[in-house]
Amino acid sequence: MKFRSANRSGIVIRRRVMPSGDIIVTLLTPQGKLKAIARGGVRGPLASRLNLFHHVGVQVYQTPNNDLATVKQAVLEGALPSLAEPERHAFAHLMAEFADALFQEGEFSETAFELFAAALRGVAHQPDPEWVALVMSYKLLGLAGIVPQTARCARCGAPDPEYPDPLGGQMLCAACASLPAYPPTSLDFLRGVVRRTVRASMDAPVPLSERPALWRALERFVTVQVGGVHSWRQLVPSEPGAADPALGTGLQAIPPI
Ligand SMILES: [Zn+2]
Numbered sequence: 001m002k003f004r005s006a007n008r009s010g011i012v013i014r015r016r017v018m019p020s021g022d023i024i025v026t027l028l029t030p031q032g033k034l035k036a037i038a039r040g041g042v043r044g045p046l047a048s049r050l051n052l053f054h055h056v057g058v059q060v061y062q063t064p065n066n067d068l069a070t071v072k073q074a075v076l077e078g079a080l081p082s083l084a085e086p087e088r089h090a091f092a093h094l095m096a097e098f099a100d101a102l103f104q105e106g107e108f109s110e111t112a113f114e115l116f117a118a119a120l121r122g123v124a125h126q127p128d129p130e131w132v133a134l135v136m137s138y139k140l141l142g143l144a145g146i147v148p149q150t151a152r153c154a155r156c157g158a159p160d161p162e163y164p165d166p167l168g169g170q171m172l173c174a175a176c177a178s179l180p181a182y183p184p185t186s187l188d189f190l191r192g193v194v195r196r197t198v199r200a201s202m203d204a205p206v207p208l209s210e211r212p213a214l215w216r217a218l219e220r221f222v223t224v225q226v227g228g229v230h231s232w233r234q235l236v237p238s239e240p241g242a243a244d245p246a247l248g249t250g251l252q253a254i255p256p257i
Contacts, residue, residue: 010055028116091133139198215237
């Protein structure tokens with residue numbers, strides 16, 4: 001029987017402890033996503049190293065008949081202790097699930113890894129982790145090549161739409177819209193975030209009251225465009241902002257087409 005052994009370095013974006021005591025982890029690495037099992041890991045030193053958001057170096061081996069690679073060793077290369085704070089943890093968890101939904105196993109992307117690592121550092125250290133998560137979610141979408149249309153109405157194609165698209169998370173023109181237009185700051189963010197630098201977007205945060213509508217648009221867009229985002233969706237902030245009570249009822253607010 002042949003064994004293939006490899007050394008990888010990556011960030012733990014998902015961790016599941018099985019009743020058997022095995023730990024199944026998904027790492028985001030510069031070589032793509034890697035899913036592996038640490039057999040009996042929960043009883044050994046691997047348990048604390050393979051924690052969520054840890055940057056670890058692992059030695060894995062794969063047998064030809066086995067789907068999952070096995071973790072032989074794991075070395076902690078970096079950790080962000082402040083991600084344990086509840087608010088930061090929520091957004092780090094959201095980013096990890098988002099990356100998991102967005103990137104496929106074996107898909108090589110050093111840039112995706114770097115961007116995700118920067119997102120986690122931002123969520124860990126910046127005073128406004130929610131804004132980091134919003135900006136970086138759109139940047140990751142752009143990297144994955146799944147970009148919301150902002151130049152034309154998603155329904156009729158009219159130029160320069162300014163209204164929310166409650167069904168698809170894109171944008172609608174005045175004639176197709178049923179909701180109030182986006183405020184100028186949100187409009188500027190949605191039109192510019194994908195091509196702008198992270199720094200530029202971080203320096204121009206959208207007011208808190210406008211964010212629920214942006215999260216809702218992101219949630220709708222990703223749900224329509226990317227498959228298997230159920231666990232991610234549950235993490236998206238859903239509290240309706242005082243600024244647009246009309247959307248508070250979620251799907252029920254969507255008018256018939
Ligand atoms: Zn239209």
